[in-house]
Amino acid sequence: MNQEAIAIAVFLFTYGLVVSERIHRAVAAMLGASVILFLRIVPWEKVPEYLDLDTLFLLMGMMIIVNTARNSGLFEYVAIKTAKLARGSPIRVLLLFSVVTAIVSSVLDNVTTVLLLTPMLIYISRLMDLNPIPFLLSEIFASNIGGTATLIGDPPNIMIGSAANLSFNEFLVNMGPIAAVDLIATILIIYFAYNNALKVTPKKKVMIKQTLRGLNEKAAIRDIRLFRKSIAIIVFVVALFFFHDKLGIEPAVVALLGASLILLWTREDPEGIFEKIEWPALFFFGGLFIIVGALEETGTIAKVAEWVLTHVHTQGQALLAITWFSAFSSAIVDNIPLTAAMIPLIKHMSTSMDIYPLWWALSLGACLGGNGTAIGASANVVVIGIAEREGIRITFGDFLKVGMVIMVITVAIGVGILWIRYIGW
């Protein structure tokens, strides 16, 4: 069997394992990468070339910052404050939690965001005696949409930013407006779809307000000094992301600088923080980079790119094809391996067209495609998993009916904005 066939087989086999989740996705990726390296399809000397350290270190730095800040109770504080601001109104709960989820997701990873906000959302919907499903669905969609807005919001964006050398500001300018319009559209769709389920009596509203007033957000703060320092570091890191391209430093360096500063300033136990780094996620990324590297090394990606270019002749066609292909694929399979495979493909297309808009098309499809199905993104799985544990059942079919509509509408809005900006009327 030639090396190309083996590389394709390993790629598809790993994809199958990741989709089935029979074994942990990190183990699947490590296994695939080990086979590739053992058979010397990717020579050992070329491993640093394929291993995207920008992505790995950016993820690692942000994980350290988030885990240190988490110890202070900062995120629980945000969740309670949001609940209190909603003042017992279901519409306000829907709106505020969606906006807060989107903003937090645009800076932190989506899984951490929904893990910290979902228990509060379930609590408040139970307090209102309302069906929690519209609130939970809105949170999922807002999380995926918020992650689309920035370079650091979602792993596909980190990978795209690193591969195409795109800055934080470029992401914000190109994806930010799309995310904002998509968020408004999503909240409106959820509002009209579940309008009847979002009503409480005035008497009940008074009771909810009283109960919420009893919640003390300050009680959530476990360490006030750590709380203040965490906010300062997060603000500093986000501010530095705005200027990283002008300063000529990589986003990964910003994240690592923030991680070092927060550990130094707060004097938190580094061993405890390092233990909380999501090593399985980092090994998953590392393994995938090697597996996709094998496809590049054997020329498979180049052949697929050539085939694509024989069918796609214009930038507009490429934009549409990449967006919708990555959106529907991301709804079914993990968007991280998809993005890992699409990046070299788009790079190869640079021989015949300007690929700059295509990066945004990939980001749009990969990030928002996750809204399509219950297994499309990690945030979906986490919220549905938490809901199930709390006795709230959201089936694959239930999610699909709303998720597909949201996915198609939000991606269509995004494509429209990109088309106007880069292709013209």
Place this chain on the structure above:
Amino acid sequence: MGLFSSLIRRKFKNVAGKRYERILKEYKEFLLTEEEMVLPEIKSILMPLDRFINEVPAEVYDTLSAYKEAKILLVYIIDAQVFHMIEHTLGRKASEDFRKNEERYGMTLLEKIASTFEELDMSTQLRLFFGDKSEDVIKLSEKHDMLVLSKAYGSEITKTHPLSPIVLKIVQHVDIPIIIY
């Protein structure tokens, strides 16, 4: 559909792992549980007494005074089994002395506690009877909204243990809220 449910469960386990359990534990420190969110309506309170109880602490009166509308049933239960054992072993006179002493002590205690509640503008009912200290309380509690129990009720064992075994048994069989003093 079962296929997707198990897939979602596996993915949740792999993605969120034990992180959710930790977060939930942290939230529970300041969020009320579903049961705690609903304030129980207290219309009747059962307060069993016996010879192991000398007095009721002032804090208990303070706490119960929050339920001004509730009727309090003060019951003094004389252990029927002990009465029969005395009668069989020491004779009728000894058992009659035991009954008289118990009734005298019981009525004094009931009236003393009732007068304190009356000062707080709370209505009480008094009952004194022979019976089983745990079974009768469990049965009576079915018709009341709250139970108020002394740690020493039914036994002197609290000198060495935090709760008497009679109290432990009652706590395990009663569904209504209980205040233990």
